[in-house]
Each structure stands twice: as structure tokens, then as C-alpha cells.
Amino acid sequence: MRLGFLFSRGEVPLARDASARFLPWLIAFMVYLAGLALLAAVAMDAVAARWQGDLVGRLTVQVPPPGDPRDSEARQERLDRVVQALLATPAVSEVEVLSRAQTAALLEPWLGEAAAAPELPAPDLVAVTLRSSGADLGDLPQRLAEVVPGTGVDDHQRWLARLFSLAGSIEALAFLVVALVSVAAVATVIFVTRTGLAIHRQVIELLHVMGARDLYVAEQFQGHALRLGLAGGVGGAVAAALTAVGVRWLLRGEQSVLLPGIELGVWQWLLLAVLPLTTGLVAMLTARWTVLRTLAKLP
Template sequence: MFGTRNDVPLDRDASSRFLPWLIAVMVYLATMALVVAITMNKLADRWDQGLSNSLTIQVPAGQTPADHQSTEQKLKDFRTKLAELDNVEQVDILNDAELNKLMEPWLGKDVHLQDLPIPFLVSVELEQSNVKTIDTINTLLSEKFPEASVDDHQRWLGNLLGLAKVIQMVSLLVVLLVGGAAGLMVILVTRMGLAIHKQVVELFHHMGAHDTYIATRFQLHALKLSTVGGLSGLLLAGITIASFSTLLGQANSSILPSLTFSVTEWGALLLMPIGASLIAMMTARLTVLRSLALMP
């Protein structure tokens, strides 16, 4: 492909210098947008699986140490009753160490929770989200702890999932827009090449050369330049992904996404330079054929 002699001296054009860089930028942007779309989809699935079947019960600890101990004892009995319910997989009362870890981002380390009005937190894992089970838990809770509350995470989880889907759709839209912009660039560059080599093209045309032969010269030239640019953009995107993956690994937070991809997802990312090359090749071919069809 790259060693074929081109009868039209396209390698001398200014487009030969600028088109690979433009394609590289386009492939980089499209690849990073696709990475965002894939990551947000995986993150939304992790949020959904991790929280859709869980409940958090908040029980006021009371004003005095005696109230605190009494509430703690009642919670142990309450936990036993919850564990006996159908569809309840696990019930845990968060201890001081777990609460300290939970509050650490806001209050710092080694906080004395006894000095703060922090309620008891009970984590309930369900086999599957069920309205009947939640109603039963609310009924038992109202009997033992009227001032307690149940958070099924559905409201804010729905908002997070909605936001993730919006970001995912915008990212996919960016990929499509970048592909369209790449096509427009190739059209402009191809027309520039036709204008620069107008006399040569007209000479081939009048000598009886088939339009497909002339279009093939431009098509191979666009394919060569876009392949070089596409691979460069993919390499730059790979470096960026590796850098972000290292930073996210150091953060070690379950809230943040992880940049790990399956074989299928890596294949989709590798399709970015291939898609850019195909778009450039077909766009150049159709542009030349259309222009040659207008020649006498």
C-alpha cells in the first residue's frame, strides 16, 4: 500500500504535512471520548449492583451513655430479627472503626465518635430489591425505633445513574462529531490536492484514464496519511490512559472508576484509527469521483 508509485505527485502537497496531525488529534479525541463512555457505563453498573440491593438504617444513639448502651442492645436484637426475614442476605451494625473510616474524609483520623451525635448505622444487604421486604423492615423498625430512618439509596442512585448515562451519551456524540469533522477535513484536503494538481488530473482524464484509476491515487494517499496519523493518535491516547490509570490506582477509592478494559473494549478502542483510515479513504475517493464527473 505504501510502496505503490503514485502518478499524481500528492506527497509534495501541504496536505501531506498537516493531514496526519489533524487525523492524530481527531483519533485521540474520539478514543478518549469512547474511553469516557465505556468507563461511565462500567461505573454505572458498579453503582447499580453495589447499592440497588442494599439499605442503610440510621438509629439515633441517644443523649446519654445509658441511652447509647440501651440502643446498642436493642439493635443487636433487631439485627437478629432482620436476619431471619426472607430476602435478607446480611445485616451488619457498623462499629466505631468502620464509622471512623466512613467519617475520615470529613472529620479526619482518630475521631472520638462518643463525643459526636452520630447515629448507629445498620447495613442491610438484600438478595434482590423488593418493596414487600422494605415495608416489613420499616414496620419492625417503627416498633423498636420510631425515630429511625431507612435509606434505600434509590433517589440519589437514580440521579447518579442518570448523570452517568448523560455523560455516556455525550461521549458517544463526541465520537460521531469527531468522525464527521474528520470526513470534512479529508474533503477539504482532497479538493486542495485536486486544485493543486488540476492540470495533471485533467491530462489523465483527457487521455482516457478511468475515473476510478485517478480516484485510487487520491484514495491511497489519504489512506497512507490517515493511517500514520491514526496510529499516532492511538499511541498518545494509550499514554494518557496509562497515566490516568496509574493516578486512579494510587487514589485507591471505590468511588472512582478503574481504567481496566475487556478484550472487546480494547478492540473497540483499536477500531478508532482503522475507522479514521476508512473514513479518509472512502471520503477522498467519493470526493474525487464527484469532481471528475463534472469535468467535460
């Protein structure tokens, strides 16, 4: 395929059509939606991977405080009994007792400064790492409840599976949006190309009389579509990038276990940067196919 059509204005005055003004804006809007959907999909994939790395194969044990939450000796004695029971469990590989400061930091988003009050009857937390994600805990919850009545075991696997399902649904929805936007973009280019063929039919017939082949006419339209697709794609991709940066700025400092810091790596930004080129190529190929197919049907 020759590349001269990229820079040549051609004999068909397509630049004067209304599509030359409106098509880039339509493509920019579609690329903007597709870019946001792609960024949402890769961001959710990264968050799901972080959830899996941080929570899979782990438990949280909640040890209730004694009657007097300020009795540090009684609290420590209860914690020691729970830790000994955990270490005696074959499925457990590591046990870490969270300090009062760490527990207060976890409760601070809900309780504010009151989370650090010594009289607060907050349970002591023990982070447990299992030897494998599917380790059999047996009667561990019952044994811990016998050691210290009221001790609870929070198995993350149950609600983590629901979070993975939610993340997968969001990713599927994002790719569905990309697919629908792609179909809409192709349909728009087909409509605009056919409109241009109808508007410039006399010029095309004159070119045929002068010996021009259908391929030459198609090159006029595909070059025009490529330029408009690139222009709209760049605008949409830049807008999507600015939106992503703005959302990340708004969410700064709002990190938690459920919503870890959303970071976009180099390859995610490269994916966004490739969108304009992809859009231009799709527009070019669609215009080329539409012209050749339409002209082939003419007498």
C-alpha cells in the same frame, strides 16, 4: 479493489501538498478527542454497572447512639433490637452490622483521625440486603423508628436512579462527541481531496489523455488519504491511551462508592487500538468517493 495503491507513490505528486504535512495532525487531534470520548463512555458504563451490582437491592440503616456514645452495652442492645426487627421483615434476606472500625473508615475522608474517637456520636450502620431490588418495604422505616427512636433508613434507589441518569447523559454526550468528530474528519478529508484535485488538475487531465480512467486517479488519492489517516490515527490513539493512563494514575487510591476504581479491560484497549485503522479506512473511502464524484462532473 486493488491494493497496489497502498505502496505505490503514483503519478500524482500528492506527497508534496501542504495537506501531507497538516492533515495527519488534524486527524491525530480528532482521533485523540474521539478516543477520550469513547474511553469515557465505556468507563462510565463500567462504573454504572458496578453501582448497580453494589447498591441495587440494598439498604443502609442508621441506628443513633445512646446518650453516652461510649456505653458499648447500650449500643449493642439498641443494635440487637434493630437487627431483630429487620430479620422479621419478609423483604429482608441478609443483615450485616458494620463494626466501629468499618464505620470510622467510611467517615475518615471527611473527619480524618477523629472518625475513630470513641466519644464521637456517630450512628451505627447496618447493611441490609433485600430479596429483590423492587421488594416492598411496607412500614419498615416507621417500625424501626418505634424500636429505636431516631433510626433512619437510607434507600439507595432514589439517588442511584439519578446517578444512572447522570451516567447515561455522560455516555450520550461522549457518543455525540465521537459523531461530531467523525463528521468533522470526513469534511476535512473531502476538502483536502478537492484541494488536491484542483492543484493537480493538469496532471489528472494528462493522465486522462494517456488513457487513465477515473478509478486509477481515485486510487492515487485514496492511497494517499489512507496513509495520512493511519499516521494521524496512530498518533491520536497513542496520545489518548497515555492520557487515560495518566488520569488513572492521578485517581489511584481515590476510590469510593461514588467513584469506584475505573478499570479499562482488554476490549476497551482493543477499541482504542482499532481507531487508527478505522480512521484510515474512513479517510480512504471518503477520498475515493470525493474523487470519483468530482471527476464524474468534469466535461
